[in-house]
Amino acid sequence: MKTFTYAAVSPPGHGTPAMAFGKHIIRMMAANTGGSFGMLEVIVPPGEGPPLHVHEREDEFFRVLSGCFGFWCAGDYVELTEGGCIALPRGVPHRFRNIGEKEGCLMVVVTPGGFENFFPIIELCKPETPEQIASVAKDFGLTFLPDDDRTVA
Template structure:
């Protein structure tokens, strides 16, 4: 990781748009290369009843902040109901998943420390990964383990 020496600013309209494996939209605000590797940041939009399958990040701490909607998280053996305003900080190597359990489209802020994983969403978009097999192949390059 290299130091960054000036503010990283993401003005409206300058974000990068990608997608989440469950089909929701992702807006990426900060990339690792913009923050000297310190972090990556995005916002996830998810329809009711959707969310990723159980997975494990092997490289980064992941931070979630519920902005709109009601989510349920499974972190290791723990189940957490997460209304608006909930923040969850998850260290590496903890199997987890989340789901929008409300009846309205949800939004969450996501941050990874160190950065780098945010590019996963951009790769899904760039490569048109539309099958579980294609998604899993991309995940492996980002230190993400399914299950």
């Protein structure tokens, strides 16, 4: 990984698409930031979002680029629209959902970087069972929580 001593740039309309669990566009990779962070855009249909999960390695920052989203983190719930931001700590169960009636878009920054590679790897590996998905997720320090734990958020 090269040292982060030069600007990392992602011009409008650029990025690497990853069609895994929806549409993701990888805008900056840890390899371009000395591991400091990764950044992606997530396009989320109405009513969609990831299940409750925990990141062991990275904190996440979200900025709503369009739409209306609900964010659950531990016992808290927040609704945000375009321009709203939220930071979620590692090690804490959380999830988000597009609660609007139209497709929404989030900018997500993970720090340290590396997790942005999860979606291209899922797209490449094409895991089919929950066990296969959990195996790939484990390599990224990600744990999806069972349905019984969803009362937390």
